[in-house]
Amino acid sequence: MDIQVKILRYNPEKDNEPYYQDFNVKGVSEDWRLLDVLHEIKWNYDSSLTFRRSCAHGICGSDGMKVNGRNRLACALLLKYINTKKPIVIEPLPSLPIIKDLVVDMSSFFNKYEVVKPYLITNTPPPPDSERIQSNEDAEKLFESAKCILCACCTTSCPSTWTNENYLGPAAMLKAYRFINDTRDEGADERLDILDTPDGIWRCHTIFNCIEACPKEINITWHLSQLKKRISSREM
Amino acid sequence: MIKKFDVVIVGAGGAGLRAAVEIPKEYSCAVISKVFPTRSHTGTAQGGVCAALSNMEDDSWENHAFDTVKGSDYLGDQDSIEVMCKDAIRAIMELEHMGMPFSRNEDGKIAQRQFGGHTKPADMNDPYGKRVSVKRACYSADRTGHVMLQTLYENTIKNQVTFFSEYFVTELLMEDGVCKGVVAFDIATSELHIFQAKAVLIATGGYGRVFRITSNSHAGTGDGMALVYKAGLPLEDMEFFQFHPTGLWKLGILVSEAARGEGGILKNKDGERFMIRYAPTVMDLAPRDMVSRAIITEIREGRGIRGSDGTDYVLLDLTHLGKEVIDDKLPEITGFARTYLGVEPTTDPIPIQPTAHYAMGGIPTNVNCEVLLNEDGDIVRGLYAAGECACVSVHGGNRLGTNSLLDLVVFGRRGGKAIHEFLKTASFGDLNENAGKETNGTIKKLMDSKGSEKISNIRTELQNSMMEDCGVFRTDEGLRKMISKLKELRERFKNIAVQDKSRVFNTDLVEALELENLLLNAEATVYSAYARHESRGAHTREDFPVRDDQNWMKHTFAFWKEDQDPELKFKPVVVTRFQPMERKY
Ligand SMILES: Cc1cc2nc3c(=O)[nH]c(=O)nc-3n(C[C@H](O)[C@H](O)[C@H](O)COP(=O)(O)OP(=O)(O)OC[C@H]3O[C@@H](n4cnc5c(N)ncnc54)[C@H](O)[C@@H]3O)c2cc1C
Ligand code: SF4
Ligand code: SF4
Ligand code: FES
Numbered sequence: 143m144d145i146q147v148k149i150l151r152y153n154p155e156k157d158n159e160p161y162y163q164d165f166n167v168k169g170v171s172e173d174w175r176l177l178d179v180l181h182e183i184k185w186n187y188d189s190s191l192t193f194r195r196s197c198a199h200g201i202c203g204s205d206g207m208k209v210n211g212r213n214r215l216a217c218a219l220l221l222k223y224i225n226t227k228k229p230i231v232i233e234p235l236p237s238l239p240i241i242k243d244l245v246v247d248m249s250s251f252f253n254k255y256e257v258v259k260p261y262l263i264t265n266t267p268p269p270p271d272s273e274r275i276q277s278n279e280d281a282e283k284l285f286e287s288a289k290c291i292l293c294a295c296c297t298t299s300c301p302s303t304w305t306n307e308n309y310l311g312p313a314a315m316l317k318a319y320r321f322i323n324d325t326r327d328e329g330a331d332e333r334l335d336i337l338d339t340p341d342g343i344w345r346c347h348t349i350f351n352c353i354e355a356c357p358k359e360i361n362i363t364w365h366l367s368q369l370k371k372r373i374s375s376r377e378m
Numbered sequence: 379m380i381k382k383f384d385v386v387i388v389g390a391g392g393a394g395l396r397a398a399v400e401i402p403k404e405y406s407c408a409v410i411s412k413v414f415p416t417r418s419h420t421g422t423a424q425g426g427v428c429a430a431l432s433n434m435e436d437d438s439w440e441n442h443a444f445d446t447v448k449g450s451d452y453l454g455d456q457d458s459i460e461v462m463c464k465d466a467i468r469a470i471m472e473l474e475h476m477g478m479p480f481s482r483n484e485d486g487k488i489a490q491r492q493f494g495g496h497t498k499p500a501d502m503n504d505p506y507g508k509r510v511s512v513k514r515a516c517y518s519a520d521r522t523g524h525v526m527l528q529t530l531y532e533n534t535i536k537n538q539v540t541f542f543s544e545y546f547v548t549e550l551l552m553e554d555g556v557c558k559g560v561v562a563f564d565i566a567t568s569e570l571h572i573f574q575a576k577a578v579l580i581a582t583g584g585y586g587r588v589f590r591i592t593s594n595s596h597a598g599t600g601d602g603m604a605l606v607y608k609a610g611l612p613l614e615d616m617e618f619f620q621f622h623p624t625g626l627w628k629l630g631i632l633v634s635e636a637a638r639g640e641g642g643i644l645k646n647k648d649g650e651r652f653m654i655r656y657a658p659t660v661m662d663l664a665p666r667d668m669v670s671r672a673i674i675t676e677i678r679e680g681r682g683i684r685g686s687d688g689t690d691y692v693l694l695d696l697t698h699l700g701k702e703v704i705d706d707k708l709p710e711i712t713g714f715a716r717t718y719l720g721v722e723p724t725t726d727p728i729p730i731q732p733t734a735h736y737a738m739g740g741i742p743t744n745v746n747c748e749v750l751l752n753e754d755g756d757i758v759r760g761l762y763a764a765g766e767c768a769c770v771s772v773h774g775g776n777r778l779g780t781n782s783l784l785d786l787v788v789f790g791r792r793g794g795k796a797i798h799e800f801l802k803t804a805s806f807g808d809l810n811e812n813a814g815k816e817t818n819g820t821i822k823k824l825m826d827s828k829g830s831e832k833i834s835n836i837r838t839e840l841q842n843s844m845m846e847d848c849g850v851f852r853t854d855e856g857l858r859k860m861i862s863k864l865k866e867l868r869e870r871f872k873n874i875a876v877q878d879k880s881r882v883f884n885t886d887l888v889e890a891l892e893l894e895n896l897l898l899n900a901e902a903t904v905y906s907a908y909a910r911h912e913s914r915g916a917h918t919r920e921d922f923p924v925r926d927d928q929n930w931m932k933h934t935f936a937f938w939k940e941d942q943d944p945e946l947k948f949k950p951v952v953v954t955r956f957q958p959m960e961r962k963y
Contacts, residue, residue, distance in 0.1 A: 153880055153882060155880050155881065156880075189886040192883050196419070196596050199631045199714060199718070202417040202419075203416065218717060241882065241883050245883050256535055261536040262477030272471060272487075273471055278489065281479055281480065284479045285518070288518075291421075324479070326477065
């Protein structure tokens with residue numbers, strides 16, 4: 143089948159501002175990924191079309207972009223799940239500076255991630271020749287948050303991020319959860335202090351945009367609400 | 379622009395990051411990666427990382443070493459294999475101490491499961507008698523590589539490692555057999571940078587993208603191998619490329635062996651569990667080369683299933699495992715089947731076909747990750763390699779599942795340690811004033827070219843013919859055809875056009891550079907395969923169907939020669955305690 147695709151293009155060397163370009167892509171099939179469509183365009187219509195991608199199966203987090211108004215991974219979205227009767231509108235992730243076409247500058251996203259101390263903090267040395275003991279139940283409590291692929295679909299879809307660029311955002315706080323709730327970690331207090339600040343967790347108004355956007359189907363707000371509870375009970 | 383670092387690590391996958399963690403803070407260290415570190419291919423690894431922890435049942439590093447040697451079809455160097463298997467237990471504990479979240483057993487220790495080719499003697503008193511599968515693979519659901527990569531990256535943040543992300547390395551700076559740094563260009567700006575270094579470690583991963591059906595990321599173009607090859611240094615055992623038996627049909631996306639480790643079964647169109655005929659004792663958990671050959675044989679003999687597009691597949695049946703096991707232990711891969719093929723694995727079998735997966739060959743090194751200059755074992759001063767791009771060789775003719783993630787952390791650390799030792803006495807040499815000129819020229823030529831050849835056409839033709847003529851089964855005729863195809867493609871590559879003329883984030887240019895690397899790696903692979911007149915591990919010659927220990931207990935070293943066929947030399951396999959035996963499972 144043939145489909146219409148409308149892509150937001152921007153090359154800072156020649157464009158004053160972004161503009162939409164239409165492509166009529168021929169011979170696609172409904173089991174194609176949207177990423178396959180982008181490749182088809184790049185390889186057969188316009189080689190200058192620019193986007194990031196690597197794994198092509200939803201695990202590296204490279205190709206977050208806005209598709210028909212919603213943040214998605216191009217490689218995890220099949221055409222059969224999109225209305226192809228109308229043009230598919232593809233734009234870069236919102237609220238981050240555009241470098242070129244669908245490639246955005248992710249540095250502020252990763253800076254926020256580093257703020258929450260995304261690594262195990264311990265004072266107690268581990269047993270020299272064996273693992274720390276952790277029940278499978280406790281381990282599995284971390285798995286959902288550890289599943290995050292840092293694609294930024296959530297943070298860039300969050301209204302609180304749009305209105306306050308300093309807001310830590312869901313992805314960074316989810317990472318904080320992953321360590322705060324690790325029975326092996328001893329840095330919970332330091333991290334809770336970071337979250338319990340004006341640009342921290344209280345800016346989350348549980349609007350659920352982030353969950354909508356998460357390609358790994360992580361229940362982000364549930365994790366954030368656990369963190370809020372933890373902070374509140376700490377203050378009691 | 380010239381930047382100076384004591385150490386430059388090229389690659390931010392498991393091997394590169396593990397090496398980076400090992401460099402003490404008093405030395406300056408830069409990690410260069412063409413993708414953001416957590417986007418590296420290591421993150422796609424699913425099934426596990428192995429060590430004989432004995433957390434579930436009795437096991438020993440000697441069992442692990444024997445399996446690795448046998449799995450390698452006796453091509454692995456046994457001294458290196460011993461180093462890896464002995465160090466495995468410590469390496470896993472270290473990952474746990476770094477914070478890696480593992481699945482746990484009932485005692486709260488790291489859980490382990492079965493994986494192909496990992497066995498132990500059925501009777502401890504008869505160490506070389508009948509063997510049965512053993513639970514040796516440590517895992518974190520089916521996201522082992524993902525959490526391992528995250529954990530290592532987290533540790534580099536803790537250690538404040540300097541990263542140059544989305545920088546593409548194009549050239550090794552070699553002078554008189556000494557490595558003095560690398561040249562890289564910043565993808566965002568196209569600016570060239572010279573990284574001068576006392577020591578360089580290459581950890582750029584594999585080159586599965588040379589084949590049409592592959593489990594590898596788009597970034598898997600083997601750049602590091604190609605750089606080394608083009609610098610006149612050898613590539614070892616490139617004819618050994620592993621096809622994983624269970625890629626999603628048409629797409630090649632991997633369905634981890636963990637699916638069979640948990641009890642999944644392969645079936646042909648008659649619903650027969652065909653592995654019974656090929657590996658009567660371990661069946662579906664036979665090593666990958668054997669299972670891939672079995673699948674292709676079933677298909678060739680008419681027992682595959684013909685898909686809508688005229689290609690064939692067989693089935694991986696998980697339905698009997700039950701929803702709970704599938705959802706708990708294999709959530710990610712069963713999700714792939716749902717998303718990409720629309721198959722519900724709890725009720726329907728998954729269509730699969732073999733997929734190009736892992737390069738056993740690569741940049742030859744010794745056990746300290748020092749890169750070899752030649753087949754005599756002399757080393758290149760200042761140059762190291764680790765991970766999938768390297769060939770130590772622990773995987774020989776066929777890698778066992780879960781041994782690669784292990785290889786990354788064991789040899790990544792050893793490389794880091796060796797560099798630390800080297801830095802104590804090393805100093806910066808003088809850089810030739812021409813440094814960087816070559817890359818500059820290459821890029822200028824590509825950008826200015828008005829040629830008519832399309833990058834994507836050459837790449838597709840390369841991938842199709844490699845699949846056809848240098849895949850699971852090989853013949854003299856097919857390889858000759860492939861050699862002339864390569865010559866044609868190389869000629870056409872000279873006439874290639876980069877159509878995007880912009881200096882900002884030019885991925886068209888990146889693809890052109892990657893294509894050249896694919897062509898170089900294909901060359902080393904095809905010529906090595908053509909020369910090896912035997913079948914061993916993943917290298918199967920239909921015209922030489924048996925393993926020939928008399929003549930071929932040796933590694934191939936391929937050397938690039940400008941405008942000529944590569945030169946092949948050979949290095950004997952190191953055999954310590956395990957004499958070659960027939961490989962039956
Ligand atoms: C789908 C899949 C599942 C797997 N599952 C398992 C498993 O369960 N267990 C197991 O043991 N093994 C598994 N493997 C194999 C294993 O994951 C890989 O062999 C391993 O991760 C390779 O790691 P690496 O560090 O060598 O390279 P990679 O992780 O591939 O990293 C390469 C790095 O080099 C950088 N790079 C490359 N070229 C350049 C350049 N020109 N300039 C700058 N940087 C560059 C990249 O940006 C990247 O950071 C699996 C492989 C696949 C494909
Ligand atoms: S729930 Fe919180 S984090 Fe998620 S989108 Fe809403 S405000 Fe943002
Ligand atoms: S939480 Fe989900 S959407 Fe947010 S970065 Fe992680 S994977 Fe992406
Ligand atoms: S390309 Fe890796 S997540 Fe889409």
